[in-house]
Amino acid sequence: MSKLNLSKGASRRSAYDLRKSRSSNAEPHTLSILVDNEAGVLARIVGLFAGRGFNIESLTVTEVDHTGHLSRITVVSTASDDVIQQIRAQVETVIPVHEIVDLTKDGHSIERELALFLVDEEQISRTQAQELAESFGARLIDTKTNHIIIEKSGTSDEIDELFDRLRSAGLKEISRTGVVGLSLTT
Amino acid sequence: MNIEKLNHSPSVFDEAGQENVDPNLMSGAQIVIEALKAQGVDVIFGYPGGAILPIYDWLPKAADGKIHHVLVRHEQGAVHAAEGYARATGKPGVVLVTSGPGVTNSITGLADARMDSVPIVLISGQVPTFMIGTDAFQEADSIGISRPCTKHNWLIKDTNEIADVVHSAFHVAQAGRPGPVLIDIPKNVQIAKGLYQSPHARHRQRYQPKTRPDHWKMETLVEWMETAKRPIFYTGGGVVNSGVRASRLLTELVDATGFPVTSTVMGLGCYPASGKNWLHMLGMHGSFEANHAMHDCDLMINVGARFDDRITGRISHFSPHSRKAHIDIDPSSINKNIQVDLDIIADAAEALEMLLEIWTSRGRKKDQSSLNEWWKTIGQWREVKCFSYDHDTHFIKPQYALERLEALTAGMDRYITTEVGQHQMWAAQFLRFDEPRRWQTSGGLGTMGYGVPSSLGIQMAHPDALVINVAGEASWLMNMQEMCTAVQERAPIKQFILNNEYLGMVRQWQELLHEENYSQSYCDSLPDFVKLAEAFGFKGISISRPDELDDAIIEMLEYDGPVIFDCRVVKLEGCYPMIPAGNAHNEMWLGPPNRDQSEKAEESVLV
Numbered sequence: 001m002s003k004l005n006l007s008k009g010a011s012r013r014s015a016y017d018l019r020k021s022r023s024s025n026a027e028p029h030t031l032s033i034l035v036d037n038e039a040g041v042l043a044r045i046v047g048l049f050a051g052r053g054f055n056i057e058s059l060t061v062t063e064v065d066h067t068g069h070l071s072r073i074t075v076v077s078t079a080s081d082d083v084i085q086q087i088r089a090q091v092e093t094v095i096p097v098h099e100i101v102d103l104t105k106d107g108h109s110i111e112r113e114l115a116l117f118l119v120d121e122e123q124i125s126r127t128q129a130q131e132l133a134e135s136f137g138a139r140l141i142d143t144k145t146n147h148i149i150i151e152k153s154g155t156s157d158e159i160d161e162l163f164d165r166l167r168s169a170g171l172k173e174i175s176r177t178g179v180v181g182l183s184l185t186t
Numbered sequence: 187m188n189i190e191k192l193n194h195s196p197s198v199f200d201e202a203g204q205e206n207v208d209p210n211l212m213s214g215a216q217i218v219i220e221a222l223k224a225q226g227v228d229v230i231f232g233y234p235g236g237a238i239l240p241i242y243d244w245l246p247k248a249a250d251g252k253i254h255h256v257l258v259r260h261e262q263g264a265v266h267a268a269e270g271y272a273r274a275t276g277k278p279g280v281v282l283v284t285s286g287p288g289v290t291n292s293i294t295g296l297a298d299a300r301m302d303s304v305p306i307v308l309i310s311g312q313v314p315t316f317m318i319g320t321d322a323f324q325e326a327d328s329i330g331i332s333r334p335c336t337k338h339n340w341l342i343k344d345t346n347e348i349a350d351v352v353h354s355a356f357h358v359a360q361a362g363r364p365g366p367v368l369i370d371i372p373k374n375v376q377i378a379k380g381l382y383q384s385p386h387a388r389h390r391q392r393y394q395p396k397t398r399p400d401h402w403k404m405e406t407l408v409e410w411m412e413t414a415k416r417p418i419f420y421t422g423g424g425v426v427n428s429g430v431r432a433s434r435l436l437t438e439l440v441d442a443t444g445f446p447v448t449s450t451v452m453g454l455g456c457y458p459a460s461g462k463n464w465l466h467m468l469g470m471h472g473s474f475e476a477n478h479a480m481h482d483c484d485l486m487i488n489v490g491a492r493f494d495d496r497i498t499g500r501i502s503h504f505s506p507h508s509r510k511a512h513i514d515i516d517p518s519s520i521n522k523n524i525q526v527d528l529d530i531i532a533d534a535a536e537a538l539e540m541l542l543e544i545w546t547s548r549g550r551k552k553d554q555s556s557l558n559e560w561w562k563t564i565g566q567w568r569e570v571k572c573f574s575y576d577h578d579t580h581f582i583k584p585q586y587a588l589e590r591l592e593a594l595t596a597g598m599d600r601y602i603t604t605e606v607g608q609h610q611m612w613a614a615q616f617l618r619f620d621e622p623r624r625w626q627t628s629g630g631l632g633t634m635g636y637g638v639p640s641s642l643g644i645q646m647a648h649p650d651a652l653v654i655n656v657a658g659e660a661s662w663l664m665n666m667q668e669m670c671t672a673v674q675e676r677a678p679i680k681q682f683i684l685n686n687e688y689l690g691m692v693r694q695w696q697e698l699l700h701e702e703n704y705s706q707s708y709c710d711s712l713p714d715f716v717k718l719a720e721a722f723g724f725k726g727i728s729i730s731r732p733d734e735l736d737d738a739i740i741e742m743l744e745y746d747g748p749v750i751f752d753c754r755v756v757k758l759e760g761c762y763p764m765i766p767a768g769n770a771h772n773e774m775w776l777g778p779p780n781r782d783q784s785e786k787a788e789e790s791v792l793v
Contacts, residue, residue: 039341040329051334082521089518095338095358095393 107185123170235284237311265295270643301630345380362395423452424490605661635664
């Protein structure tokens with residue numbers, strides 16, 4: 001894309017702008033979006049991100065209030081502050097959106113993720129797996145089969161660490177939920 | 187009527203054992219019509235088809251003659267006509283189409299309305315709920331397809347929800363930044379019976395965009411105004427959308443402060459073109475004085491405009507020495523393209539009223555001597571006379587044609603719409619508007635084919651007014667089928683076609699940025715527009731000499747019915763002044779550049 005050689009020009013803020021000069025101050029933001037749980041609401045949010053070229057690194061969504069029918073969508077997006085500001089403003093234009101909070105910027109928050117690791121039982125013994133899991137604050141899931149499955153919840157970095165450790169210890173499959181978070185600022 | 191079949195029977199038995207049917211119990215189709223009547227709808231633009239037939243069945247039965255249906259000839263035309271109606275009246279435009287192709291044909295219109303903030307309520311038929319997802323005949327994922335080009339859309343699965351959704355739809359379309367909404371109603375939901383609710387029965391809508399500005403921010407802005415040496419009002423379609431009061435307040439504020447004012451193509455008429463502080467339109471084909479004033483100002487007050495790329499030119503060089511305040515009802519329009527120093531989320535009229543109030547209560551202060559200097563500088567830019575052009579005695583210059591049209595129609599009860607291209611920019615440059623809603627054009631999306639149907643929509647709103655579509659022949663052909671509709675509706679819309687046989691703006695860009703490689707921009711065959719008009723059943727006029735122009739325009743104006751005016755103009759005229767995409771405001775071309783200059787235009791990648 002550098003062949004375009006756009007040294008100057010309009011639409012400085014397009015997220016599809018692939019020129020080098022920008023995105024130096026891009027960092028991951030965890031955005032928590034409370035929406036009416038109605039058909040197609042996720043498509044509205046995801047379509048908005050895709051259509052405007054905003055990045056999605058992880059996404060979780062489920063209904064959190066079964067009586068009020070509200071869902072919480074948690075999106076991790078890596079972008080500079082001004083793009084994040086634009087994402088927030090755009091998301092707020094979506095009619096079923098009640099609120100959007102930037103957990104990374106708006107005061108204190110906690111963020112957690114859950115991962116399941118399937119490990120090759122021929123490369124690691126159940127006892128070894130048990131010890132490894134415990135040292136990472138994770139646990140083995142009793143599947144009533146020979147499969148060794150480690151369940152780990154924690155920060156994304158902690159899950160990455162365990163992933164790196166298991167890669168050389170017979171990791172066969174991994175599944176992650178993506179980040180969920182809570183704001184501690186009332 | 188078999189009440190037992192209903193899930194929620196609203197029938198009650200009185201003491202005598204007589205069954206009393208709730209008068210609000212009716213078919214979904216009838217509910218739609220009742221809700222439209224309650225919303226004050228008087229015109230619908232639409233086209234029937236299988237999945238919408240129950241509503242068409244109820245239209246004559248339930249409308250009590252209060253709703254007039256305009257049978258368009260293509261669904262895109264329906265939406266543009268509804269836009270024309272909405273922009274000429276300030277009321278939402280209503281569209282009725284069938285499923286599948288009915289909706290897909292409407293999409294361009296919805297995208298256009300979204301970009302230009304036009305309130306549209308489109309009701310579409312859908313295949314029955316039990317067939318959704320089966321690739322049924324004329325099935326399309328209307329909700330999915332229309333999602334990015336509407337403010338919101340609804341698929342109704344229960345007849346009892348129809349009234350609530352229709353009332354909500356009118357609210358969403360008009361509240362905050364206006365825009366199009368779509369309601370998709372499966373055929374079985376139209377046929378089933380349910381309860382109608384009046385708009386009053388509804389709970390308060392949750393969607394309530396902020397319209398009142400923060401007082402402290404307005405005080406800050408007033409402080410800036412008091413000390414500004416080179417201020418400018420940069421106004422846009424938001425002022426028009428806010429209503430006549432916003433235009434009146436803007437005019438009062440501009441005249442009282444003595445600040446210069448410019449406007450985007452969307453905002454023409456929000457400050458009178460005859461006003462002494464008017465710098466004319468700004469932007470790519472805007473005036474030399476407006477663009478230079480934007481570049482050199484020290485205080486920019488943006489009211490209801492969105493820093494479009496057609497306005498800003500090269501962003502890194504956009505108005506480098508100014509403090510910028512942005513008043514907009516849409517928070518996502520603020521800090522999108524240009525970072526501003528003061529963001530004011532508000533309705534234009536409320537903001538202007540508060541601005542005037544605070545500025546007055548603080549003693550109407552301004553830096554008059556600096557303002558005098560500023561106007562002296564602006565006067566020098568005005569002297570450039572950027573819209574001047576070389577006259578021709580043998581051939582019609584498009585600019586001359588518009589000058590004559592302006593001279594012969596000024597002061598009339600006149601509405602102008604346009605197609606998209608060179609003629610559109612010339613119309614914006616040479617026609618003058620002293621009131622809002624008198625001018626409309628496809629500004630954001632740039633939809634060729636907007637003009638013919640929108641002129642029809644305007645005429646339906648204002649049957650006695652003079653409605654002129656200033657067109658290019660290529661754009662005009664894109665939705666010319668709506669001339670049939672005009673005949674059916676006896677709508678005397680005037681089609682003023684500046685015919686240069688080229689896709690003129692494409693040709694101009696090829697000339698400037700693609701080494702005069704005129705790839706596919708010439709129309710080798712065009713219809714005989716006079717015969718075409720006669721085939722439709724109205725009048726055609728064709729002229730090619732400047733001395734024929736006045737008489738022909740008068741002939742057009744005097745004819746009681748639609749007219750196609752084929753104005754054969756010079757073929758290779760360029761639209762100037764021009765800021766090539768990627769240039770700064772003070773790097774305007776007043777005419778065709780010499781080759782060196784145009785080779786420097788390395789921004790051909792920009793649109």
